Structures are given as structure tokens and as C-alpha cells.
Amino acid sequence: MRRLRRFFQRLFSPLTRHRAEERLREEIEGHIELQTLDNIRAGLSAEEARRQAVIKFGGAESTKEEFRERRGLPALESLVQETRYALRALRWAPMFTAATVLTLALGIGATTSIFTLVHAVLLKTLPVRNPAELYRVGRETHCCFVNGYSQQGGFSLVSYALYQHLRDYNHGFVDLAAVPSVQSTLGVRRAGSADSAEALPGEFVSGNYFRMFGVDAQAGRALTPEDDRPGAPPVAVMSYRLWREKYGADASVVGSVFHLNEKPFTVVGIAPPGFFGDTLRDTPTDLFLPLNTEPFVEADADLNKYDVHWLALIGRMSPGVSPSLAEAKMRVLLKQWLGSHRGEMSASDRESLPRQTLYLSGGGAGITSMRERYESWLRILMAIAGFVLLIVCANVAHLMLVRGLERRRHTSLCAALGARPWRLVRQPLIESVLLSLMGGVAGLAVAFASTRAILHFAFPPSSGLGAVPIDPSPDLPVLLFAFLVALATGIGFGIAPAWMAARVDPIEALRGAGRTTSRAGSAPRKALVVLQTALSLALLSAAGLLTNVLQNLEQRPLGFQTEHRLVAKINPRLAGYRPQQLPALYARLHDAIASVPGVESAALSLYSPPGGGWGSGVAIDGPSNAASAPQQNVALWDRVGAGYFDAVGTRVTRGRGISEEDSATSRHVAVVSEAFARRFFGADDPVGRHFGRAPDHPRELEIVGVVEDASYFPSPLLGPALPAFFVPVAQADYTHTAGSLYLRDIVIRTRPGGASTALAAAIQQAAAGVDPNLPVPLIHPLHEQVAGQLTQQRLIARLTSLFAILSLILASIGLYGVTAYQVSRRTGEIGVRMALGAGRAHIVRLVVSGAFALVAGGLVIGLPLTFAAGRMLASQLYGLPSTNVMVTLTSVAVLGATAVAAAVIPALRASRVSPTEALRSE
């Protein structure tokens, strides 16, 4: 307490310094006077009395000094003074200050924004209570629907029946919740509202979902297991975003009725802000419905199908239960359940039954499909950002080093005048810290702006839907890390020259200063330039490789045409159509759209490329290359209308496409892709052969044609095309409900020269003429749909290029700095050389060759680094060549050209030095 009080008194003492000084002087004077009076009284002469008094008092100056030291905090005061001095010094060197602060800002900002993104996607846990207790079933996330009773790599999706079994009999989880692996699109309309339904992402969740996450409702209540019973009144929980953005946080939303796919639901609560569900998605869920309402809302319910696995499981582990024990118990439960369905299994499922198992994995981050999709790209970006930070450090180190060397003479002088080493190091230290602070603050601004920009470009927001739930504010630990790295670099290289200078004999240093061609201190700077060049080369060629890949992707044959093609998105489900009504609707829609002037042809399809596809097993009739394990005989399939291949522009290479002659009553046919033909028939002609989707019906479909491969999602973007087949819309079974009956895309081929906006309006009008209840189809050109798929890849390639350009700029600043500094140091030498008859060309050659030696060194080190980086890229991205001679050569050329530019300017300046002036300059 007393110490604290003293500290504060001392802290604020500078404010009263003058008065205190005066007071002390007066007190000392008074003291001596009183002593003198006493001495006179004791019988001394006036003069002697005063002398004795002064002697007795002791050193007045040392008393004052001690007094001052006690009164304030001298260390603090001199720190303030030196900081002020350092600020002034930085103002005198605006170029140096600007270069350092800018370098730091770009480096810290860029690195931070990348790591913020990486952290959000790869590392962050869900915003729920105690996410460390969450575990999910399955090691990898899988999508959509899996049929049958076997899953390779362990069960990760389960049917509702299997979920109930696992939920009710397991002992490891407090709560085990289930959610479909895909969101549902719901037509949402508030009861009594005149607006047409709006398509929003919804999710069916088990009743214990919110309780398991430990998430309470913001308003109203969360869903409970009571809501998730067959026959319970249909209720829903709305996202905070939708509640606020669409309904203005209106309290009356809670308790009111909404029509979801034309079915009435009561909204009972609002999810808390920040809660985006179980999965990080670019379209966060807006409505949470109980799983048991799925048959009520969806025409093709999966809830009661035992063998359709579509639910992902995530649960909260009971405290004190070891996950491996819980996993073992879950495996026993799985085996039990599978055993009880032995009778319904296919022969192959029965055969693989002993190998079926499941795994638990950490679920703190929820269901991590985004992580798995972008992991390799983000790793690449992270490596690149790390490289850039290294280059930034090298640049800062270099700038500091040069400044330190320039100050050598000053340092030597101070040392000669008796300054202690600590004192000599303190000034550059303060300067480095100041610069780093300024760079850090600017970096924070850069990080803010760039994170926002990257998020915007990576996940372009769609109107009416929520944005990807990633917070654009920079990740603080990352920012701190980048800042500390830069600070350490700045301080290390800032004080090193001063430290070295302090250890040199001051007389020697002063004598030598400015009169030497010695290379003292230039080795570390040159090493830094070599390092920067090497890193820049690696980055440049990595950027080149990625850009090259992207170009290949954009230019590779798509397997369809994008010119003069529109896609209209329909959703008959939202208008409440039953399957039996669909064939007539499809026929009327096709005829209405095909007759719009300007439309060449139109065809309906389940998916248009690169939209998607359903997976199916394939059983070939007769001899084939099919694998013995049925799980490996799979293909994507699509349901398409007559004339589809012509409409989308896919070439039929053998046989025929789907046509009008394929009706509900004719023989069932299929058209297969070339990849399908290669996979199952090798070189044989597949036309006329038969295959089926189930092993017991190998003659279900007759192959009537082969079409070229087209890139359909989820075909890997960079990999070979997956086998695919197409079946006619007319031959579907409309007596049962199935999701695949509801077609989504109408592909429209337009006549050249049609005005697209007017045409789109005419098509919409034609569709509305068929059924006004049908939501107005969204129409956009097919090339947009294709380009949208490459958004993220393009972004990464662009970011890499951006970083490469950044590093190139930094490296050339470094090179320029070294050369320019070298020239200024050698002004005297150059003057002598010119006085002795050296020509200008000779001087230019002298300077440029010095710079080139450094660049050559950088290239020699950089080439292996480049190959290593290429190998790393190739290991992360399929189909990427690890080296590309053209790219490497271009990078070397670009770097060389930049180096020439950076070296020639100082060289020319050197050649213009007039010998007499140069000699006088010392």
C-alpha cells in the first residue's frame, strides 16, 4: 500500500518538478543559514561560521541529485525523453519510416487475415456450451444418402431407426442428437401474409438437439424431445438472423404460424445470435424443425426407411466416460441392429456384415464438411502467408540493419564520450519498438479490411440468405503472434548494429568511419537479400502453378456448351405438387417454355451441370469389368427429359440420346457416359447391353447411347470424371414418392441474338401461365453456374498471385535498398576510380554485377525451394504437376527483370558522381 502510494507520487512528480526544485533549494539555504547563526552564537566569525555550516551540510549537489532520484522515476522520465527523441528521428527519415511501417502493415495484416480464416474454418469450435465434450459418429463427414446396410470406412450416416437404437441403448452419451447431412430448402411464408413463399435453408433436428448443445432460445423456447414425437403439434425454431433481418426482431413472431412447404408450423422460439447450427456452411440454417415433422413437410420422407442412412450424429459425452469405451459400446449396438435386419439384407451386405463398424471423433467443431472441403486449399494459403511473413521479417531486418549501420559513427561518438553499452542499445531499441507498434496498428487495419474482402469474395452473399457465419474481425492471438514476430525481428536487427558498434574501440571506429571500402556488416544484409530472392522465387512459381491450374480448369472441355444456354430453377415441391401430378406439369412446362419466341429447345432435368447428381449402385448384366464388391460399382445418375443432350450441348458419341420415343410404357432405357462405358465395359460397345441399380435387377435398363463426360458435381474438380448414367423423366415411377421425382432445372437453349433479360421475363411469364402457384423460376445463364463453382479456387489462385506480387515488391525493395546503400557507401571509392579513368559503363557494370551476384545466389537457393513447394502443392491438389518448366522460367525471368530495375537506378546514380565532389564528400 505504502509502496503504491509512493509510486504514484513519483509517477506524477514531473508535473511539480519546478516547484519541488525551488522548495529544496530554499530548504537547503534555510538550513545552512540556521546552522550559520548557531555557529556565530558559538563564537565563530561570520565567514567561518558559514564555511563550517556548508561543510557540515555536505555535498549540496549530491543531496539534490539523490533528492531528485527519489522524487521521480528517472528511468521513466528518460524513457519518455528518448521516445520523444526517437519519434523526431523517425520524422527525419520519412522514407525509412514509411517503408518499414508499410512492410510491417502488409505482412502483419495479410498473415493475420489468412490465419483468421483458417482458424474459423479449421480450428474453431461451435459457439455452444463446453464443446470439448462433443463427439460425433464417423471419422469423415459424408453427404446425403447411403442405402443398404454397409458403409465403407465405418458408419457415418445412419437411418432414423438406427439412430433411435443408438440413442436409446448407448451408455456413453448424455444426449445423442441427429441431423440430416444436407439442409432442406423450405418454402417459407408467414400465415396471413400476401407475399409469395421464400426459399430458405431449414434443418430437421432431433428433439434433444438444443439440449445437447446446451443452447437456450433467445426468445420463446427451444425445441424439446416432446416436440419430436409422431403426432406432436408441428413447431419450429427460427434463426436469430432471419428473425431480425426479415421480421425486425418482432416479438409476435414467437407463437405465430408460418407455412413451411404449405404446412402450418408454430414458431415457438428464436435461436440465440451466433448459433449457426451443427455445421459451418455458407448458407446458415434459418429454421430448425423436429425430425418427426419430416414426413409432414417432405413429399419423399426418409424418416421411416430403415435402410436409408441420411442422419449425422453428434452427442455430448457423459463426464468421466472414455471415448474409446463409448466407441466400443456403440460398435456392439451397431452390430446388434444390423443383425436384427439380416433378413432384409442383400447378399453382399450380409457378406460384409462382419466388417461393419463405426468410429467416434471429436465433435467440438460440429460436422465439419466445410473443413474437409477447403482444408487443402487453406493449408496452401497458410504456407504462403507464412512465406510472406518470412519475407517481411527479412525486409524489416534489412531496413533496420542499414539504419543501424548508418548510425555507426554516431554510436561510436557516443561510446567515445562514455555512454554505457546499454545506453547505446536503448535508442535503436526504442525506435524498433515504436516502428513495430505503428506497423502493428496499421496491420490491424489491413487485417480488418482484407479479412472482410476475402470473406466477401470467397462466399459471395446471396440476398435474403444469411452470410457465412465467420467473424471477419481478426483473430487476436494470430495478430499478436504476427506482431511479436515482427517486433522481435525489428528489435533483433535494430540493436545488433549498435551492439556491435558499442564493442568496437571508439577511437578505431571514429578513425575508420566514412573512409573505408570495408565490407563490415554487409554480409548479413546480403544474406537477407539472397533469402528474400529465394523465397520470392518459390512464391512466384507457386502462384504461377496455381494460376495455371485454374486456367486449365476454366478451359478444360466441360462436356456441355455454355453459350446461348439458360437454366431456369423450379421447385414444384414448394407449390405442394403430389408425384402423380408431376408428369402432366412437366409436359406443360416444357411445351410452354419451348414455345417462347427466342427459345431453340428446352429440356427438364433433375440437375443441370455442374449442379449435382444422385449416387446409385450398378449391376451389369453379362460379362463386365465390374468389381466383385458391389460397393465399388457405383455411378452418378441424373433424370433428364427428351432432347436434354441437345439442349445442354453434350455430344452423343454412340447410339442415341433420350428422346420422345422413351415413354412410360416403352422399354426402360439409359444413356451412359464415356467414363461409365470405360469403367464397366472397357473397350466393348455398351449399346444394347443391360444394367440395373439393384443387384437383383441387372436387366432393369437397356443402354441406348453413350455421351461424352461432363463435369457433374460431386465429381472431383481436378480428378477424372466419375461414371454417370441418365434415365428419361417419362420412365420414372410416379406412384411412389421420391425426392428425385421433383425436377429442379430446366435447361434452355436460346437462339443467337435474343435479348437475355427480355427472354428471361418471357420464360418466367410462360411458367407462371402453367401454374401461378409455382414460385417464379430463377433464371440465369449456364456459364454463371459453372463459374460459381470455381469461386473458391479462383480466389485462392488470386490470393496466391497477390501474395507473390507482394513478395516480389518486398524483395525488390530489399534489393534496391542494398544496392543503393552500397553505392552511397562507396561514393568515395567510385570517385577515386573515376578520377583514375574508369568510365561510366564500368561503374554501372560494377554496381549491377554486385547486385546480380546476390540475385543469382537467391535463385540458386530458390530453385530447390521452388521444387519442394511444387511437390507440396502437388500433394495437396490432385492433378497439379509438381513442376512446370514454363512457370519456373517465367518466375526466374520476372525476378531477374525486377532485380535489374532495382539495381540499375542506383548504378546510374553512381555513374553520375563527379569525382571531385565524391572525394570532397568525406
Add this chain to the structure above:
Amino acid sequence: MKDKVDVLQGTLALMVLKTLEVLGPLHGYGIARRIEQISGGLLAVNQGTLYPVLLKLEQDGSISSEWGTSENKRRARYYRLTRTGRKQLGAETRGWEQTAAIIGRFFAVKAEDLP
């Protein structure tokens, strides 16, 4: 060296407090004279060292000061003991007496006294 000074200053501070307790408000010279009289030679040479000690005590809040008029009709700074100072003096006096007693006993023990 530094330790010795600190010990000296600690002792000096205690003397200042005791002086002010006994004599009431007093100026620097008065305190110095009193300490010199009682301690014999401690402040005989270097009276100036007293002032940093007074400053420290004032920063601690043990004493306070104000301007007054001295016996030769000049302005002088008068120091007085505060309540904190009085408490501090009490505590330090006890501590000092204890230490002194222990040290005293220690020096009184002769080798033959030991068992």
C-alpha cells in the same frame, strides 16, 4: 555498500519519526540538530542526507510538511508526524526493540555458557 546506506537511511527515518513524536512539528535543521545531539556523530558530517529521507517519509505519508516561520524569522518548511507515521513508528519501535534484544542476548552469550 548500498545495503549499508539503506540500513543507515532506515535508522535515520526511525530517528526522524521519533524526533517528531517527541518534539512536535520541526524544520529540517531542527531535526538534524536533535539527531546529532542524541546520536553523537551520525549526522556530524553529512546533514544533507536527511532531506531525501524526509522526502521518502512524506511520499509514504508518514509525515506531512508545510511552510512556517523559523526562529530567525525566515520561511522554513515544518514537518509533522501524521497518523500513519505514528502507527509506523509504533510498529518499527517494537520491531527494533525486538531485534536489539535478540542481538543483545546473542552478544551476551559466551562460549562457556553453551551446553
